[in-house]
Amino acid sequence: MTARNVNILVIALLMLFCCSALAVENFPPPDFESGYTLPDTEVPEAKNMQHEYIALGVLFVALSISAYLSLKNRNRKLIFSLMIFSMLYFGFFRKGCICPIGSIGNVALSAFSSDYAIPLIALAFFLLPLIFTVFFGRVFCSAVCPLGAIQDLVLLKPISVPSWLENSLRILAYLYLGLAVLFAATGASFIICRYDPFIAIFRLGGNLNIVILGVCLLLIGIFIGRPYCRFLCPYSVILRQFSRISRKKVSITPDDCIKCKLCEDACPFGAIDKPTQPWPGGSYIKDKKLLAMLIVLTPVIIFISGWLLSSASPPLSRSHPTVSLAQRIYLEENKTFTDSTDASDAFRATGKTINTLYSEASAVKEQFTLGGWFVGTFVGFVIAAKLIGSTIRWRRTEYLANPASCLACGRCFKYCPKEQVRLKKKSSGNIDDK
Template identity: 55%
Template sequence: MRRFYMIAVLGLWVAGLSIEAAAIEQFPPPDFESGYEFPDTTTPPPHSAAREYVDAAMLAIALAAATWLTYTRRSRRGIFALMIFAALYFGFWRKGCICAIGAIQNLTLTVFDSSYAIPITAAVFFLLPLAFALFVGRTFCAGVCPLGAMQDMVLLRPVRVPRWLEGVLRLFAWGYLAAAVVFAATGSAFVICRYDPFIGFFRLGGNLNIIVIGLCFLLVGIFVGRPYCRFVCPLSILLRQFSRLSKRRVTITPDRCISCRLCEDACPFGAILAPTAQSDEGDYIKNKKLLGFFLLLLPLLIAVSGWAGYGLSGRAARVHDTVRLADRIYMENAGLVTETTDASDAFRGTGRTADALFAEAAQIRGQFSLGGWLAGGFMGLVVGLKLAATTLRQRRAEYEVDKASCVACGRCYEFCPRQHAVLKLKREGQ
């Protein structure tokens, strides 16, 4: 009998009557005579939070270990071992998620989306590396970040990147940070996660484009030390600023600098600063004038860059699903395209009006316009301050590490003759 119902229903459907709306409960559940009872649908619970707390604890332990290895043990070998452990644990075992870089977006979304709360683990992953940077510099980059580890391990033939070029390329990371915040704040996408170049390796599979990008980073990374960290990583921007202020800094020598110049080319990341020559008075006056000029230029830079950001925001808004869908529906309704997409079909299935969708899309576009102005203006400010900073001179009597750029990898330790002397003393002492 039931079979005939089905065939009758099929007939109606073939006749072109939409039955989708009535699809639910076409066939009332039967009254069983055999005492059959409905089984329950299983709902396995999410992984317990315990695993995430283990991750947070591992992060804290790894950070402490990296700091100890950097400052107390001064052991490149130890740091390298920790690095491999980090790549294995946070990368391959935990599949690269959650990571400190991506946690920027969770925090942003928490601020702007009142229905979302950042998981405690993500908050710890965001806060701990920065807190450590405030005290001891970027020990997170040294031995804890799995992305840094992947690149550090392939660095075999380092070439020097000129300082000015490094500064220019780093602007990309500033822009990436600003863009990631805008995309996360508008609820469009977590672009840092989407374009994480090493996630394909950690998960042993995934989007082909991303894997190719990751391979490119590793290939470039053979020659240019840590290209993602230096020119792309949005977290490195924050870590740099915190590290600038850090209480302790990594020192090349364990006790005193003998100006032997052996460490001069030791750093593949350009973080060793040579002693400065005495600058003469003429330079000083020129620099002061230049500084004034750059500071006067600042408002103009901010305005122009903000306007450029606003110009880009229209395109950026199309990353948001709703905006893209609204554009598509508009084109379909206006007869500009003949085919429909999965998304537009799905939208029509919901019974929402196109006007409501357009209104929502317009609101999101408005958010992007504002975000474009702010992100653009921010970039203008960064460029202006970078220009102004080129006029400032710091005097150094000996070789020092650049607190901002140093990732505490420990490579330079091996180059310092004092390191070997002190080690020898220690060995003999025992």
């Protein structure tokens, strides 16, 4: 093991201790002994919207610069600098909120609940990166997303993930997206925000479990580039689809590919597609049969997936406060618990009947069952599509940045000899930026 690797390992292990460093202590209020009554809780004044508009403006400018740097200027160093700025501003300064990833919850809730009106800022944060992606590819991921930035920063010793594993693990992001929409739509919680792995780091404190999750992802991220973005991020699922149809895409070479293979291992995110070889006859027929079988099985896969997710609705629905309270009350009523919680005491103080609570909980569970079918169907469709995709051979004659997976980080530019030629010409003043 080289000294550098030892160094990385030591730091990686030490980062584990950060869990304790970032976890915030719970601090009970003092007991007053002289008849002093706690003052009424005061609701803080509404947040100054100016800061939100400034943040929206910064997001727009950052996305524009990112698009320019990725597509026109093709400068990795500047992209990296912008990324560091985004991490500091959107992450540490803005405390990671509001972010386009978390805004999925707001959008889902507003779509399914008539009681909730989405704040315009949240909607703008959700839409702006999508609009940029339609025109310029994933320029939000490249240098604007603070979650991506912090992972990119810790990527010190990248190793490649086999494409079959990458392809399979990506299903998790689709599942996460489906569940996030389900939880938000039923009013259970915004799980993307609640389980944002890096929020505790940006806020220099928070829930210990989330701190551990974030630190673990960063430890993995030392070796595997942006694990959250690639395998978990629900927003990336949407961005991937938009990026496929984007008008302009990042290209490895500024010119025609000469298939020199120099860029083959340049991408730590496995986003470079190699040229394909002609398919041997025997394997072609075998895969055609497999393809036919998978197409026939697609409805079955979708149904099974839908059934499984809908069947999992009881444990999922327990995250909803109404179901959770009803369950607690039920267990207290049945003497499983002999004590009570603040929530059960508060419920009993409302004078609401237990039957009403049970009816409400039952209605929420039904929503989860129905929603489970939709999410399961969606995930089943993705699984079927991936299985079918594995039997189809796309013809490629050159090295290409995968339009869906490419994070537009600009790492691959310098590996292309044609890019080197362009840069030399540029420095000698013969050409302008492409």
